Amino acid sequence: MKGQHLKKSFADINPFKKIPVVQDGNLLIIESCAGLRYIAGQYDGSGQWYPGQLQVRAKVDEYLDWQHLNTRAHGMGYFRNKVLLPYLKKCPADLAVVSEHSRELDRVQEQFTSYFLGPRPFITGDKPTIADLLAACEFEQPSAGGYKLKDPVLDYLARVKAQIGPDYDKVHENMKSFAQKCMN
Numbered sequence: 001m002k003g004q005h006l007k008k009s010f011a012d013i014n015p016f017k018k019i020p021v022v023q024d025g026n027l028l029i030i031e032s033c034a035g036l037r038y039i040a041g042q043y044d045g046s047g048q049w050y051p052g053q054l055q056v057r058a059k060v061d062e063y064l065d066w067q068h069l070n071t072r073a074h075g076m077g078y079f080r081n082k083v084l085l086p087y088l089k090k091c092p093a094d095l096a097v098v099s100e101h102s103r104e105l106d107r108v109q110e111q112f113t114s115y116f117l118g119p120r121p122f123i124t125g126d127k128p129t130i131a132d133l134l135a136a137c138e139f140e141q142p143s144a145g146g147y148k149l150k151d152p153v154l155d156y157l158a159r160v161k162a163q164i165g166p167d168y169d170k171v172h173e174n175m176k177s178f179a180q181k182c183m184n
């Protein structure tokens with residue numbers, strides 16, 4: 001949020017100047033989903049976060065692939081146009097663009113709830129995986145910018161938060177207070 005990712009020191013790590021990156025020893029990963037898969041595969045001995053069973057893993061991957069052009073594109077698009085760009089450019093938000101992202105987010109919420117969750121508490125069943133971690137972050141961002149989430153998604157976020165504990169709020173607190181500051 002302070003633009004450190006645009007500095008040369010960061011470009012030496014990720015030439016695309018995007019976050020997040022994962023660095024583990026000599027290994028560098030510049031894509032979020034690949035990074036999540038790697039961290040879970042390398043460090044989660046329980047196998048919960050990126051399950052080894054192929055059918056379950058396929059459902060995790062299905063959401064990770066879908067989210068790029070759906071939850072992520074429109075959650076980030078909403079936040080960027082409603083909160084970030086007006087703050088950086090010191091001009092009012094382009095409300096036509098914001099409301100297009102808002103309309104798309106309505107569809108995303110509906111498809112997420114009906115298809116990706118269905119009757120399950122989490123995307124693949126009774127336990128959260130890296131797909132749920134990503135989904136929760138993607139919904140929290142537009143929500144911090146004023147987009148109204150519907151009850152099924154709010155209930156889902158509460159379930160993810162209950163599984164993660166206090167770290168859930170900790171990882172979102174900078175983004176939320178930044179949004180508050182920008183919108184005041």
Ligand SMILES: N[C@@H](CCC(=O)N[C@@H](CS)C(=O)NCC(=O)O)C(=O)O
Nearest residue numbers: 005017018019020030031032033076
């Ligand atoms: N496909 C990449 C996208 C990375 C990306 O666009 N990151 C955004 C934040 S979510 C970013 O770095 N934005 C800052 C900018 O574009 O200046 C991934 O999933 O990691």
